[in-house]
Amino acid sequence: MATTDRQATTLALAHALSAAERGLAVIPLSRTKLPALRSPHRDDPDPAAPPCHGECGRLGHGVYDASTDPARIREMFAAAPRATGYGIAxxxxxxxxxxxxxxxxxxxxxxxxxxxxxxxxxxxxxxxxxxxxxxxxxxxxxxxxxxxxxxxxxxxxxxxxxxxxxxGYLVGPxxxxxxxxxxxxxxxxxxxxxxxxxxxxxxxxxPPRHHHPTPVSTGSHGQGLVQFVLAAHEGQRNTRLFWAACRAYEDGIGPALVDPLVEAALDTGLSEREARATIASAARMTGHRP
Incomplete structure (x- = not known):
């Protein structure tokens, strides 16, 4: 192995040990950002066997090997001499x-x-x-x-x-x-x-599962969102409309409130195209179809 690779491994180990001192569990990574230790079960005869997450006691289980113990970390890096980085679980x-x-x-x-x-x-x-x-x-x-x-x-x-x-894991600095x-x-x-x-x-x-959605009346809450948009001054019209539309979709009244919000936006000076684009953006951001 080249000297530069050895230096990279030594440096990665030093950073990994430093992270462990902060309570962050680590594993060695290769240059591809994948765990540097190969699975000990790669040649197991039964591919249908339940996955092992380290219960076998051997190294090579990816993020499940992560540790804050300096001795364990040194053991992992010794078994992965080509590691150039470390992952934080x-x-x-x-x-x-x-x-x-x-x-x-x-x-x-x-x-x-x-x-x-x-x-x-x-x-x-x-x-x-x-x-x-x-x-x-x-x-x-x-x-x-x-x-x-x-x-x-x-x-x-x-x-x-x-x-x-x-x-999951993050590549450590x-x-x-x-x-x-x-x-x-x-x-x-x-x-x-x-x-x-x-x-x-x-x-x-x-997101929570909704098995039987039921129609929702906009009620006073919907009227309050419309009033919030109507009170917008120049420079905050889009922001207020976007915020109100997000609240409406989160509360399950988005589709029913689209037209009232558009009308309120028109009263503040926005064009219908701008208003509907802003509401559609709010729908997408809250995980709904415009």
Whole structure:
């Protein structure tokens, strides 16, 4: 193995041990960002056997090997001499880490999508650890409640936004891949993962199942949303309309309130085309079809 590879492995181990000191469970990763240890069950004769998550006691179970024990971490890296990075397991105590992966592929502006979600659902991302990826993306680290299991997802929240939750992992800062290095954004390395805003946490959980939807009257709540739009001044008309439409769709009265909201928007000076486009955007952001 080349000297540069040995240096990369040594550096990755050092970063992994440092992360473990902060209570973050880690595993070694290869240059492809995949777990560096091969499964000990790859040649098992029975492919239908229940999956092993480390119960066999051997290494090679991906994120299920993750540990904060320095001796265990050194053992894993010794068994993976070509590792050039490390992964941080999500969903484990004490931080119950949740990763917000903001991608930049295919021209997607995932940061703008997150800002739109924050506006729609009235939350802000607190100061927290931010990891910069080689492709120009960002990983935001948040901590979740111990009694909530956040699932992994890709693009469900919005295009270009992937979620790393229980059973997933984030590439740790200091890791080297075939495309470059992961680094901590300036001014965030000393921070602990900030608590996930409750409104964002609700979006990260699977939506409740509705087996028998029933018609919903807009009632006084719908009238209040319309009045909220009617009270908009120039410069806040779109924002108020977007917010009211998000609330309406979240409360199950979105379809019934489209025309009243459009009429209210017209009274404030918006065109019908602008109003309907804003309401359609709110519908998509809340997981509904316009």
């Amino acid at each position: 999500c969903g484990l105590p004490p931080h119950h880490l949740i990763g917000i992966d903001l991608d930049t592929k295919n021209g997607t502006d995932s940061s703008a999508a997150l800002r739109e979600l924050a506006l729609c659902h009235l939350f802000t991302i607190p100061p927290t650890v931010v990891v910069l990826t080689p492709s120009g993306g960002r990983h935001l680290w948040l901590s979740g409640p111990p009694d909530v299991v956040v699932p992994n997802s890709a693009g469900r929240l919005a295009p270009g936004i992937d979620i790393r939750g229980a059973g 200091g890791s080297r891949t075939g495309h470059g290095s992961y680094t901590t954004a300036p001014g965030t390395a000393h921070l602990a993962p900030a608590p996930c805003p409750p409104a964002l946490l609700r979006l990260l959980l699977p």
